[in-house]
Amino acid sequence: MHLQAIKFQVARLVIERLMAAAQSGDGKxxxxxxxxxxxxxxxxxxxxxxxKVDFQAAHPCELGLQxxxxxxxxxxxxxxxxxxxxxxPPLLPVLNRYKSIGTTAEVDFxxxxxxxxxxxxxxxxxxxxxxTWEATxxxxxxxxRAVEYYARNDHLGFVIPYEYQGVDHxxxxxxxxxxxxxxxxxxxxxxxxxxKTRAKHSAARRWVTAVNHWGQxxxxxxxxxxxxxxxxxxxxxxxxxxxxxxxxDTEEDRMILRS
Numbered sequence: 001m002h003l004q005a006i007k008f009q010v011a012r013l014v015i016e017r018l019m020a021a022a023q024s025g026d027g028k029x030x031x032x033x034x035x036x037x038x039x040x041x042x043x044x045x046x047x048x049x050x051x052k053v054d055f056q057a058a059h060p061c062e063l064g065l066q067x068x069x070x071x072x073x074x075x076x077x078x079x080x081x082x083x084x085x086x087x088x089p090p091l092l093p094v095l096n097r098y099k100s101i102g103t104t105a106e107v108d109f110x111x112x113x114x115x116x117x118x119x120x121x122x123x124x125x126x127x128x129x130x131x132t133w134e135a136t137x138x139x140x141x142x143x144x145r146a147v148e149y150y151a152r153n154d155h156l157g158f159v160i161p162y163e164y165q166g167v168d169h170x171x172x173x174x175x176x177x178x179x180x181x182x183x184x185x186x187x188x189x190x191x192x193x194x195x196k197t198r199a200k201h202s203a204a205r206r207w208v209t210a211v212n213h214w215g216q217x218x219x220x221x222x223x224x225x226x227x228x229x230x231x232x233x234x235x236x237x238x239x240x241x242x243x244x245x246x247x248x249d250t251e252e253d254r255m256i257l258r259s
Contacts, residue, residue, distance in 0.1 A: 001061055001064045002060075002061070003049070003060040003061070003063065005064075006060075006061070006063050006064045006069070007042065007045045007046055007049060008042070009064070009069065010045045010049075010069060010072050010073055010076070011038060011041045011042040011044075011045045012038075013069070013073045014041050014044075014045070014073055014076050014077055014080070015034055015037050015038060015041055017073065017077045018037060018041075018077070018080065019034065019037075041076075041080075044076055044079075044080070045072070045076065048072065048075075048076060049063065049072070052254050053254075053256075053257065054254065054256045054257065055257050056256060056257055058257045062257055063257065067165060068257065070165050070166050071165065071195065074163055074164070074165075074199065075202070078202045078203070078206060079202075081206075081209065090210075090213040091206065091209055091210045091213055092210050092213055092214055093207065093210040093211055093214055101217070102156060102157050102158060104122040104123055104151050104156065105122075107123050107151075107154075107155050107156060109155050111127055113127050113128065113129065114127070114128045115127050115128065116128060116135065116138055118138075118142065119142060120141065120142055120147060120148070120149045120150055121149060121150055121151055121152070122149060122151055123151055123152065126138045126152045127152060127154050133189050133191065133228055134152075134174070134189065136228035136229065136231075137174070137175070137187075137189045137225070137228040137231055138152075140228060140229075140231040140232050140235070141175065141177060141231070141235075143232070144231075144232050144235050144236075145180070145236075146179055146180055146232075146235040146236045146238070146239035147177055147178070147179060147180070147235060148178045148179060148180050149177075149178050150175055150176060150177040150178065150187075151175065151176050152174070152175055153172055153173055153174055153175060153176060156176070158172065158173070158176065159171065159172050160172075160173070160200075160203050160204050160207045161203065162199055162200055162202070162203030163199070163203075164195075164196050164199045169200075171200040171203055171204065173186045173187065173188045173204060173222075174187055174188050174189050175187040175188075175189075177235070179235065179238060179239045180239055181239050181240075181241065182218060182219060183218070183219045183220065183221050183238065183239075184217070184218060184219070184220045184221070185220070185221050185222070185223050185235075185238060186204055186207075186208060186220065186221070186222045186223070187223055187225065188201070188204070188222075188223070188224045188225070189225050189228055189231075190224055190225070190226060191226060191227075201222070201224060204222045205222050207222075208220045208221060208222045221238060223238060
């Protein structure tokens with residue numbers, strides 16, 4: 001296939017997702033027809049392929065492989081959000097009909113993994129999957145003046161759904177942190193990023209956007225810390241209302257073709 005035909009195919013698949021979302025009621029493409037969406041979506045596809053895809057000397061037709069098509073469709077679909085300035089309903093969370101809000105009060109389990117006692121957490125022990133990253137993050141959260149309280153996301157049931165390569169998955173961030181300014185931070189401690197990790201983080205940002213539009217749980221933010229030694233400084237910036245989630249943003253949307 002020619003590259004232009006591949007772009008047309010990607011645009012068509014993105015529009016199908018947007019129309020399906022509109023029918024489910026999340027407001028992304030309500031009151032908009034396919035022929036109105038196509039020029040806008042094709043422009044996004046064209047800009048993405050020209051500016052973000054590293055072909056590494058491969059023939060452009062390689063982009064037509066299913067794994068690359070799915071990846072572009074997922075990223076563009078996640079990146080297109082309702083324009084509330086034009087009257088479109090904002091992105092809202094889909095609530096669990098049986099239990100719309102979770103709580104740390106229900107956390108009660110036994111573990112053979114290493115643990116550390118807490119002072120600022122509602123849960124009396126923090127389970128450490130590693131003795132370096134999680135242990136360092138727990139120490140910074142306990143000692144930070146920007147933290148009011150926090151909880152390790154273990155047996156909390158806090159899972160963010162996301163899609164990767166056409167398959168549904170669940171993402172469990174590391175911590176939930178309430179800052180002194182009232183913002184709840186979904187905190188991830190991650191020393192490296194790959195394509196699947198970026199899909200998780202993209203879903204988390206969309207989740208936070210939806211919850212903030214909903215407005216029933218206060219203000220939320222998502223932050224990735226690439227180095228727990230710098231976590232205190234990052235939390236202070238977040239508590240002051242400054243953007244600090246920069247650990248994996250620079251290459252988030254770039255895609256490299258690999259044989």
